[in-house]
Amino acid sequence: MSNNNLITPRKLSGFMELPPYKQIIFDNMVGKIINVYKNNCFMPLNTPILEYTDILMAKSGGEIDKEVYHFSKGDNDLCMRYDLTVPLARFVAMNTDTISFPFKRYQVGKVFRGERPQKGRFREFIQCDADIIGIDSLPITADAECINLIHETFEALNLDILISISNRNILFGYIDSLGYKDKTQNVLTILDKLPKIGKENAFKELESLEIDREDCDRLIKLSALKGDFKDIIEEIKGLSDNILFQQGVNDLLTLSNNLEAYNIPKDKYILNLGIIRGQNYYTGTIFETLLPSHPEFGTICAGGRYDNLAGYFTDKKLPGVGMSIGFTRLFDLLDNNEMLGNFPLSPAQLEIIPLGDTLDKCLELSTFFRKNKIRCEVNYDNRSFKAKLKDANKKDIPFVMVVGENEVLSQIYTLKNMFEGVQENLNLENCLERIQKFLKK
Amino acid sequence: MSNNNLITPRKLSGFMELPPYKQIIFDNMVGKIINVYKNNCFMPLNTPILEYTDILMAKSGGEIDKEVYHFSKGDNDLCMRYDLTVPLARFVAMNTDTISFPFKRYQVGKVFRGERPQKGRFREFIQCDADIIGIDSLPITADAECINLIHETFEALNLDILISISNRNILFGYIDSLGYKDKTQNVLTILDKLPKIGKENAFKELESLEIDREDCDRLIKLSALKGDFKDIIEEIKGLSDNILFQQGVNDLLTLSNNLEAYNIPKDKYILNLGIIRGQNYYTGTIFETLLPSHPEFGTICAGGRYDNLAGYFTDKKLPGVGMSIGFTRLFDLLDNNEMLGNFPLSPAQLEIIPLGDTLDKCLELSTFFRKNKIRCEVNYDNRSFKAKLKDANKKDIPFVMVVGENEVLSQIYTLKNMFEGVQENLNLENCLERIQKFLKK
Numbered sequence: 001m002s003n004n005n006l007i008t009p010r011k012l013s014g015f016m017e018l019p020p021y022k023q024i025i026f027d028n029m030v031g032k033i034i035n036v037y038k039n040n041c042f043m044p045l046n047t048p049i050l051e052y053t054d055i056l057m058a059k060s061g062g063e064i065d066k067e068v069y070h071f072s073k074g075d076n077d078l079c080m081r082y083d084l085t086v087p088l089a090r091f092v093a094m095n096t097d098t099i100s101f102p103f104k105r106y107q108v109g110k111v112f113r114g115e116r117p118q119k120g121r122f123r124e125f126i127q128c129d130a131d132i133i134g135i136d137s138l139p140i141t142a143d144a145e146c147i148n149l150i151h152e153t154f155e156a157l158n159l160d161i162l163i164s165i166s167n168r169n170i171l172f173g174y175i176d177s178l179g180y181k182d183k184t185q186n187v188l189t190i191l192d193k194l195p196k197i198g199k200e201n202a203f204k205e206l207e208s209l210e211i212d213r214e215d216c217d218r219l220i221k222l223s224a225l226k227g228d229f230k231d232i233i234e235e236i237k238g239l240s241d242n243i244l245f246q247q248g249v250n251d252l253l254t255l256s257n258n259l260e261a262y263n264i265p266k267d268k269y270i271l272n273l274g275i276i277r278g279q280n281y282y283t284g285t286i287f288e289t290l291l292p293s294h295p296e297f298g299t300i301c302a303g304g305r306y307d308n309l310a311g312y313f314t315d316k317k318l319p320g321v322g323m324s325i326g327f328t329r330l331f332d333l334l335d336n337n338e339m340l341g342n343f344p345l346s347p348a349q350l351e352i353i354p355l356g357d358t359l360d361k362c363l364e365l366s367t368f369f370r371k372n373k374i375r376c377e378v379n380y381d382n383r384s385f386k387a388k389l390k391d392a393n394k395k396d397i398p399f400v401m402v403v404g405e406n407e408v409l410s411q412i413y414t415l416k417n418m419f420e421g422v423q424e425n426l427n428l429e430n431c432l433e434r435i436q437k438f439l440k441k
Numbered sequence: 442m443s444n445n446n447l448i449t450p451r452k453l454s455g456f457m458e459l460p461p462y463k464q465i466i467f468d469n470m471v472g473k474i475i476n477v478y479k480n481n482c483f484m485p486l487n488t489p490i491l492e493y494t495d496i497l498m499a500k501s502g503g504e505i506d507k508e509v510y511h512f513s514k515g516d517n518d519l520c521m522r523y524d525l526t527v528p529l530a531r532f533v534a535m536n537t538d539t540i541s542f543p544f545k546r547y548q549v550g551k552v553f554r555g556e557r558p559q560k561g562r563f564r565e566f567i568q569c570d571a572d573i574i575g576i577d578s579l580p581i582t583a584d585a586e587c588i589n590l591i592h593e594t595f596e597a598l599n600l601d602i603l604i605s606i607s608n609r610n611i612l613f614g615y616i617d618s619l620g621y622k623d624k625t626q627n628v629l630t631i632l633d634k635l636p637k638i639g640k641e642n643a644f645k646e647l648e649s650l651e652i653d654r655e656d657c658d659r660l661i662k663l664s665a666l667k668g669d670f671k672d673i674i675e676e677i678k679g680l681s682d683n684i685l686f687q688q689g690v691n692d693l694l695t696l697s698n699n700l701e702a703y704n705i706p707k708d709k710y711i712l713n714l715g716i717i718r719g720q721n722y723y724t725g726t727i728f729e730t731l732l733p734s735h736p737e738f739g740t741i742c743a744g745g746r747y748d749n750l751a752g753y754f755t756d757k758k759l760p761g762v763g764m765s766i767g768f769t770r771l772f773d774l775l776d777n778n779e780m781l782g783n784f785p786l787s788p789a790q791l792e793i794i795p796l797g798d799t800l801d802k803c804l805e806l807s808t809f810f811r812k813n814k815i816r817c818e819v820n821y822d823n824r825s826f827k828a829k830l831k832d833a834n835k836k837d838i839p840f841v842m843v844v845g846e847n848e849v850l851s852q853i854y855t856l857k858n859m860f861e862g863v864q865e866n867l868n869l870e871n872c873l874e875r876i877q878k879f880l881k882k
Contacts, residue, residue, distance in 0.1 A: 006753065006754060006755065006756065007495055007496065007499045007753055007754055008754070009496065009530075009531045009532075009534040009535045009751075009754040009755070010493060010496060010531075010535075011488075011489065011492075011531070011535070012489060012491055012492065012493060012517070012519070015489035015491065016489075017487070017488055017489060017532070018487065019536070019539065020484035020485055020486055020546060021484070023484070023485040023486060023487055024484065024485060026487070027485050027487075038788055038816060039811050039814070039815075039816050039817070040811065040816075040817075040818060041787065041788050041789040041792075041816055041817070041818035042788075043461035043462070043464070043465065043787070043788060044461055044464040044465060044468050045461055045464060046458070046459065046464055046467070046468075047452075047458055048452065048453060048456035048457075048458060048565050049490065049551060049553075049565060050453055050456065050510075050553075050565065051452075051453065052451060052453060054448055055448065055450065055451065058448050069491075069512070069514055069519075070512075071510070071511075071512030071513075072512075073510055073555050074555070076453070078453070078510075089450075090450045090451075090452070091450075091458070093450040094450045094451075094452065095460070098460065100786075100832065100836070102822060104818075105461060110490060112490075112491075114514050114515070124489050124490060124491065137823065139821050139822070139823065141800060141804070141819075141821040142821070144804070145818075145819075145821075148804075148808075152811070257801055258800075258801060258804055260801070261800075261801035261802070261803075261804035261805045262804050262805070262807075262808050263805060263808045310450075312447065312448055313447060313448055313449070313450040314447065314450070315447065345541075346482065346484070347479055347482050347483075347484060348482040351482075359582060359699075359702075360698055360699060360701070360702035361702070362702075363582070363585070363589075363699055363702035363703050364702045364703070364704060366703075367589075367703050367704045370480050370481065370593070373480070374480075375479060375480050375481075375482055376480070376482070377481060377482035377545075377586075378582075378586075380580050380582040380583070380586075381543060381580070382578065382580065391541070395541070
């Protein structure tokens with residue numbers, strides 16, 4: 001029955017849609033991330049995907065970024081969320097009276113940015129955020145907790161990372177103490193490019209801001225420092241008595257002690273005074289994470305301290321610190337670089353195949369195995385027995401149980417271990433035992 | 442510092458946003474549902490929230506339902522998905538060549554319907570869908586698998602349900618055999634209302650369709666039948682030799698045998714020839730689930746068999762059977778009726794409180810407990826020791842460990858079991874043991 005009015009099925013470009021066998025791995029990894037967040041006693045939040053436009057665009061005074069999915073429905077001017085931070089600010093501002101501070105929340109969910117699609121960029125992607133929000137003040141230990149959370153998360157994902165850490169007040173204070181406070185943003189923009197453009201070009205650009213040659217050297221030298229916390233702190237602490245600068249030094253020292261206390265291995269993090277983080281709202285500690293084995297992936301997780309989460313919505317002062325993993329992009333990179341391990345083609349641990357008129361018995365057995373926490377299904381398909389066995393093999397299902405009419409009578413079943421190529425005739429209890437034993441390994 | 446330009450933080454109405462302590466329960470329940478789907482070897486799918494309008498609106502020939510969130514961005518005409526079935530159809534049609542059939546997929550995700558907001562209705566809600574798709578044909582056992590999945594799911598959620606099951610071909614075939622095939626939809630509409638309007642009114646409405654009085658009686662009598670499968674099948678099987686009718690009877694008989702084989706308790710499901718299910722695309726088995734203790738909740742889960750999943754997208758014949766739980770609405774009903782049990786106000790199992798200058802030691806201890814899978818955090822807040830202890834108590838955190846300077850020296854710590862009001866001085870290993878033992882209970 002041919003149909004001439006068929007609509008060609010198409011998916012929007014820039015929207016990830018994995019085949020289910022890859023989705024299993026994706027979900028497992030997200031599950032591990034959430035598990036670490038939970039183990040660190042962060043609370044879940046699930047804000048709507050749609051928000052009022054004036055709320056999401058509060059920062060830019062209502063001006064709508066061209067990347068944002070924006071539309072009207074009825075009388076409502078709506079946007080799809082483009083991050084999880086503004087919805088958090090809105091939630092905290094609405095619920096300040098009932099929240100217990102410090103408020104540790106995580107949110108894992110889709111966000112939407114209608115960028116021009118390009119390799120490795122997604123218009124819909126999953127962010128895994130964790131933030132700690134205080135009221136009036138928040139100890140620097142919260143920053144350490146956040147960095148330790150990054151460490152524990154990537155340890156759970158079995159990915160070797162390096163976390164680069166800095167404190168914005170070091171450069172803010174130093175630039176001020178040299179007398180260039182009004183040029184701070186321009187200086188930071190140039191220093192941010194330093195690894196890309198090199199010292200000579202950075203020097204020229206700084207000079208063009210009418211900064212003394214000696215000061216250009218000083219700024220470049222300071223922002224090129226990276227390595228062990230204690231060594232660098234020792235080296236810079238006498239550089240300036242500017243209050244911001246000294247606060248930055250003290251905070252880095254506390255942070256360093258806390259990170260050691262958490263027992264984060266020393267090769268997982270460094271002090272790197274060259275990291276800047278573009279976003280203006282960071283005000284103290286900043287950090288970014290990369291995979292040293294794949295620096296070309298760029299920053300896979302980042303965050304920092306901000307003075308005031310929700311200044312557009314409330315007069316209450318809500319300092320916080322947070323981190324975010326752009327998981328869809330990271331998964332795509334890992335997948336493209338064959339760093340995800342094997343993909344099992346089925347979630348089944350046991351497939352029961354009827355031979356002859358034994359389907360109902362097979363269904364009964366499957367219930368028994370599922371009650372014992374074995375992922376089990378019956379292949380009730382119309383194909384031949386041989387085709388089913390081949391299929392189970394192709395799908396890497398570890399165990400197959402064959403149930404013929406003799407097996408139903410004798411209650412002794414044929415259990416095939418497809419990985420080890422072993423076949424045994426066992427009663428039900430022994431089948432279960434074999435499977436449980438094998439899966440524990 | 443007062444700010445006169447504050448924007449009042451607001452959330453869209455009809456969009457659920459739970460306080461985090463309730464979100465924990467919500468997530469736990471969704472996790473249990475997903476776990477059952479996985480144990481039954483369904484594969485995960487995660488389609489985009491946005492789709493091309495002509496794809497989502499294929500069924501209605503492109504006409505856009507007024508409930509759908511619909512807009513343009515750049516050259517693209519877009520919709521937010523309003524269910525998970527059309528995206529599944531689109532996915533299967535696009536990937537027929539690589540999918541292994543029968544394709545068992547689950548999807549748990551948000552869908553969007555801009556209905557007029559009213560009590561218990563949400564514009565954004567989470568659906569938990571599971572479907573089994575065949576190619577060319579699909580055995581009736583798939584229908585039983587789907588119904589067993591409903592049973593296992595609500596068993597995992599600890600909710601007592603009743604699944605009402607029917608087969609549309611019984612009424613289709615019977616109406617045809619009485620000579621009213623052209624009036625089928627009108628007759629079904631009236632019979633669907635039968636429980637509401639009563640037999641007398643149904644009779645009058647049927648009569649107004651110019652149906653013989655005797656046939657009106659017959660139709661009402663048939664659709665009022667509900668109870669044990671075998672009894673009712675025995676009662677009706679001789680009623681008509683219409684092919685559809687007889688196919689319906691045979692399918693119900695197979696289904697009944699399969700459901701018994703799955704060991705679903707007999708009080709969990711009935712044959713109910715009065716259920717109709719409005720949607721036109723169901724073509725065989727249909728089922729709906731309610732809580733007998735709360736019939737006013739209405740249908741909390743429903744589904745059925747359809748002949749062809751993706752007829753708008755492909756010439757291939759893709760019969761399927763599926764079920765769906767509108768979880769956001771169900772959770773809201775359970776919450777409003779105090780059927781969710783206790784809400785722990787924190788995920789923490791152990792809170793460590795420093796007393797004096799012991800913060801770094803506390804951080805170190807917290808890492809030890811988390812490595813041993815205890816959800817543990819340090820309260821590094823600036824409040825007083827007393828306030829922290831009170832807070833842990835209020836939040837129902839089961840264990841608190843107090844670490845003063847003496848404790849650091851002696852390595853004997855004070856562990857308080859807040860539930861049992863017991864306090865012990867123990868070394869680290871014994872603290873862990875006590876906590877693990879208590880949590881196992």
